[in-house]
Amino acid sequence: MVRKVKPIWEALGKLDRRWVYLFVSLSILFPLLFPLNLPLTVTKHVKAVYDRIENLPDTSAVLIAFDFDPSSIPECLPMAISLCHHVMKSGKVLIVYTNFPETGPIAERVLEPLAAKFQREYGKHYVNLGFKPGNDVLLMALGSSWTTSFPKDFRGNSTQEMEIFSRFPSYRHLSFMVDVAHGATVDFYITIGLAQFGVPLAAGVTAVSIPQYEAFVQTGQLVGLLGGLKGAAEYEKLVGTKGKATRGMDAQSVAHLVIIFFIFLGNVSVVRNIILKNISAMRIKK
Amino acid sequence: MLRFTAIIICGIAGLIILVEFFFRIPLFTKLQNGMMDWVIILLSFSYLMGGISIFLSHLQRIQRKYDGWYYSLVLVVCLLLMVTLGIFVDYGPNGAFQWLFKNVQNPMQSTMFALLAFYVSSASYRAFRVRNLHATLLFVAAVLVMIGKVPIGEILWSKFPEISQWILSVPSLAAQRALTIGAALGLIATGLKTLLGIERSWLGK
Amino acid sequence: MIGTWVAAFFTLAIFSFLYRDNPIYRLAEHIFIGISTGYYIAVQWHSVVKPNVVDKVLLGDYLPLIPGVLGLLLLLRLIPKYQWIARYPIAIYIGVGAALNMIQYTQGFLIAQIQGTMLSPTSINNLLIILGTLTSLTYFFFALEHKHLSKVSKIGIGFLMLSFGAAYGTTVMGRLSLLISRFDFLLFEWLGGMF
Amino acid sequence: MKSLSLSLFIIGVIFCTFQISFGNSISTKVQIDSLKIAVNNQQSLPSKVHLSKPEIQPLFKTERLNVFIFLIIISALVLTFLFLAKRNHSLTLRKIAGLDAIDEAVGRAAEMGRPVLFVPGSMDVDRIQTLAGIAILSKVGYECATYEVDLDVMTRFPLLMSTSQEILRQSYLTAGRPDLFSPDRVQYITDNQFAFAAAITGHMVRVKTAAHFFIGEFYAESLVISEAGNTTGAIQIAGTANSHQLPFFLASCDYTLIGEELFAASAYLSREPILLGTILGQDWSKALFGLLIVLGTLAAWFGWTDFIHWFQTE
Structure with missing residues (x-):
């Protein structure tokens, strides 16, 4: 019997898109206002x-x-x-x-x-x-x-x-x-x-x-x-x-982290379902 | 019959370029250089034709009072303003023409694509689901490249930039090479069919 | 200063589309199309029609008159009745374009890329590049229905997915840079300019 | 006859204008001596040195021999398959996996009793990818007729709208259900890129369409449409040759026709000889290139470098 997925996981996968816009905007505004000056290596x-x-x-x-x-x-x-x-x-x-x-x-x-x-x-x-x-x-x-x-x-x-x-x-x-x-x-x-x-x-x-x-x-x-x-x-x-590129890099770093976080967040409920299905499948096999 | 002439001219123009590329015949080199200058002028007129056709289509919307025709009226007025300013008044760096370009056209053109950053971020959250193996590979490569391409990635783990560069210069390179070869073949085949008159869509109706 | 305010207004007008499609956005959109189309027409005049044709003819060199007249014929495409005349000038640059494509993409893209894949498979990376290119090519092979070919193209699709994943990552990076520069403008040039 | 003389006249006019503008070179003797291929001093021109007139130059630029041979082979392959495709119509491609996905998608829409949405790209009929999209539209139309599912089509150009209407009328007829076809379900929205995307997302959410097809030439708006479509839970099939848009379609659609797969699918469906012949010609060229790569790898392994050197571009 598959355990009922708690609503919190489901809710996390269904946030309104304007939350995403807000977080991305903040992730750009803060580093622009308070630069982090992260070190940059040349490739x-x-x-x-x-x-x-x-x-x-x-x-x-x-x-x-x-x-x-x-x-x-x-x-x-x-x-x-x-x-x-x-x-x-x-x-x-x-x-x-x-x-x-x-x-x-x-x-x-x-x-x-x-x-x-x-x-x-x-x-x-x-x-x-x-x-x-x-x-x-x-x-x-x-x-x-x-x-x-x-x-x-x-x-x-x-x-x-x-x-x-x-x-x-x-x-x-x-x-x-x-x-x-x-x-x-x-x-x-x-x-x-x-x-x-x-x-x-x-x-x-x-x-x-x-x-x-x-x-x-x-x-x-x-x-x-x-x-x-x-x-x-x-x-x-x-x-x-x-120049402008160096100034933008801090914001680019933080924004990337936020986007990666959202990608994981979006997939949390999916991955959970897959894991739950496997667990229940194994239990049935035993 | 007249269509046939256009195809012949197209074939001859292409032939001159091909012959000049493979054979050292001074006549063809001269012909090619002359033709290049001609084509630059013809291309310029084709862009002019594109601009005028936009002007005519919006003019038609105003006459026929389509819904939202007042938007077209604004468009036509702006277009005529820019053309008169640019050609007849002052094309110089601090004239009204360049001012409008710098403060109206530039910001809007940049902002339109900046909009996409919002859509990319919401797509990454809402649409990027790890449904099957393919989507997982896509997911892994996207995250690794993104984390490796920013300074903070290097701070988290010094190997991230190397992994990100490795993905770009080995597996991704191989697939991009196959895509490039495929695309190149497509363009060569289309060029061949156009010169031989098999591909006629450019002739129009 | 007015310029920055005007630019800021239009930037926000376009961003308003995020909320939903609204009249301000439509107005800004049509102003943009009008201004940019007018700009392109004026630039074509100043960069080609005037220097390469009009000025030369005034100086007595009548050769550019020929492409100039052919160009005017091109404009007849706008009048449905005389559309057929425009085919001849179009034929010239379509023919030149087709021939150039054939030469360029054979020499610079096909031969060079194939030669670039002729690596000695001693290092892992070389082996992966060769394997990846061959298997990805088989994915785009439609001529034969072949049993084990489909297994090979399964590996190819793997390489393609990694490549499109990398493209997804770099596209996100590129779009974010655009957004960062618009915020940079709004923060420092517009608002900053006020304090 | 009249048009024949007129066209000869036009060719004559253009040819003699060439002659006038470059007259002096035609009358001068074509350098016959350059026809005598100089065997020994085959000195390739260093590009930095200004083009001083070296002595006899061979007529054929031998350093471009490999380009010449490649072009001849590719042209030969494409033209022979064009000829074959025209003659016997049994010539065909392998089954394209994307086409089964189409049947499954329309079937699912029929089960749920919701309409299907088809967007044939955001460009007009003069683009190759749009034509491929329309070929697949006719199959989707046929499936929708047999499964008795409503099909909405949204286009960005009036010409594309009328062409799509004709295509659908035909495919409903061949499915034996001309009564089901209603032309007003094929709409022309607007030619503005983002307004077009906004209208599509609005339609998907409002009408709750069960299956979406985005097949044709897409640009930045592809992301807006496929993301919104994904969140409505509909099954989505996409297809484009623009590699910049493929990552987004792959991320948010259930099945995506990648690059040339789009053209192969439309050739498989439409059986159109020119398209079929071109794809087969390109396929066998790719097979040849694959062989060359394998040979080149072996040559590199065993150090036989002049095989690789033959492919050296200038």
């Missing part, structure tokens, strides 16, 4: 990207592609900021463009303060080409030259006379690139940028895409991989800035 995928940029010769050009839209700003923007910070600080030439219509102005707001901080001259040390549609077709066109596809940069001045494009006339002349992306744009930087033009790359992706691009790190097609807010926080730590 090898992120360190590989940092080392590759650090050891590039000073005369090399690096492309940081801002391939994300406002819905992925929280995860991708801190990555883009710390990557541009690192490229400018270590004296390499920085080229920026985006495959997303919304991200031209966002890139501009990132580059301005950094350029002032490291005294980088626009058109000579860094340039923001803004948005152009075409994705893989655009990259194919960039393989032959930057200036035909981007006659004007984001600010509207012509790219023909810029010193950057006389030193690095096409995508093939890049030494390295990082695609900070919220979706599938990484694919064509691998299949065209690397396979056809030979430019090695790494990717900074939203957490959602981590499992998918892990396979490309194993084959060596991606030099490294920054994953989600944690990847951004790790790179901020390597570069030595304390």
Whole structure:
């Protein structure tokens, strides 16, 4: 005879969803107001990207592609900021463009303060080409030259006379690139940028895409991989800035614990039923 | 007959790319570079067409007084405002166009996906049931990856980050690789059928 | 400051959907679609139509006129009577897209991924990767009804479940980061800005 | 005749515009000497060096030979099975486990005497996954007709609504119960993503539907629908090829068609030759790749590296 399941276990599995919303919100608000500053260790995928940029010769050009839209700003923007910070600080030439219509102005707001901080001259040390549609077709066109596809940069001045494009006339002349992306744009930087033009790359992706691009790190097609807010926080730590990603990590930790607690809570009644059934089944067998 | 011409053009355009990829013929390289610039312009016009079709469909709702047509009126007014501001008035960084983009479009686009965090959390609690072996594997991998990907996980037990990374770079990698191969095959087959005119859904009615 | 207040209003308007679907949410939703569609049209004009076509033609280079005219033909798709003309410009970029897909995914995805799985099965991890890839592939094999194949694909589904579990974990992580940044905005930029 | 001449004219116009824009290259002599394959100095171009004109380059880019062969094999497999599928209609796939789950779900709904809800994805008819969803809708319609269960369909686009109505009318007819079919049970709700999800959850709770089918192309709203559906206790069958949504369907649904299983199920049902041929062609390509992986593993074990090197992309 199966013992009647006490209502408390049943009730725990049937809480109203607004309780969950409340607990998750609290689990985020408290760490934001009272930071815990939990220590963060840097993983090898992120360190590989940092080392590759650090050891590039000073005369090399690096492309940081801002391939994300406002819905992925929280995860991708801190990555883009710390990557541009690192490229400018270590004296390499920085080229920026985006495959997303919304991200031209966002890139501009990132580059301005950094350029002032490291005294980088626009058109000579860094340039923001803004948005152009075409994705893989655009990259194919960039393989032959930057200036035909981007006659004007984001600010509207012509790219023909810029010193950057006389030193690095096409995508093939890049030494390295990082695609900070919220979706599938990484694919064509691998299949065209690397396979056809030979430019090695790494990717900074939203957490959602981590499992998918892990396979490309194993084959060596991606030099490294920054994953989600944690990847951004790790790179901020390597570069030595304390940006939004680091601030968000405490809240991320507590929120994860709360969600895991709820997953277990939801399954308590289920697991109890299974155990009870097994016990009663064994008793009947005896 | 005219449909047949469109299919021929589609085939020729694809053929140029394929021939240029495998053979060093300067003519085809020139043709390909020219075509790439053309396609960028055509794609831009196709996005314009998408925006205009949204404008026309909501305009129609206003004329036909569908229920909630006043919402469409608000939409049409906002759309025209942004287009006139962007193209004719001031596209610069501190103009009204960028102000509206920064303070209206950005926050809403981010918040819409932030909503999902609430739904993910309530789904984790109410729907994530360990019904069978498959759901158990799903449960174990989800919890281990989540605990390993945050600093607090490392404090609880130093092995958590390693386990989480192991799951991502061995079992999950193998399954993702099979999915990637499957997806790649699907795209190659669809590309082949499109160039040969077997796949015609893009032609429309 | 007004900007932050406007942004905060629209953020809360979208969050109000959590309670239930309400007129404020619908209004905010339609304002969002109107503003973003208008934004995309203006950006397409400034990023492609103006620099790559209009400016070049004004400078006397008439070559981009051809794709420009083909682009205008594309817009005829909106008029049902002349819809058929739009097929020709569409044919060009559909053909280019199809061919590019075939090359890219064969070289970068198929060959590279297969070669990446050719590992010597000496270490446990390599063995698991090879085994996992092969068994997961058999799960997606529909051609033959084969007795022991179904046992192999049972192992494959195990690997797939672990992979989707990992994807579930990373998705929760990603969505939470979005929520954290919205709360960060509301707390520090909006409310913080007031104190 | 008129259309023939018109189409030739159009091809002519486009071809000569190409010629005008790139005129100078066509008139120059195609480099005949590059046709003479240079046997020895097969020097592959380091990408860093600017494209200085090396001497004779072989016409065929030999470093891309493996891509060429892969493409030829895959195309050959897909085209032969397309041809076979068109010719004899006995060609078929193995039984898809998901389809038994559909019968069981509709049966359960019949026992409980509650209606069934079907959502053919949140995209329009021009998407492949939506077409697969509709093929499965016709089977569900057939089952509902035989079990005499009410079937509600909710769509996000008017075109998809009318297509679903036609499909259901047909499947009720083949089940011999055209009287049971009522077109107004197939509704077009709204084209807004989250409002569509909210309307579906409202319907599930209000009407207390016993079985839910979410089969087609879903995005972020999949989570909202499947979570709410799960809590009503209904049996849920899902199917999509978007891998980002699969974790949620797997967590909250009783059975999920994963990725290509969705297309295989719709091909199994609709017997449509093009879809069937493509899937079979892809299957045998996968079998070949599996074999290559096994051979490559053995090669790696015994150190025969130039087999692996042959697959090296540039």
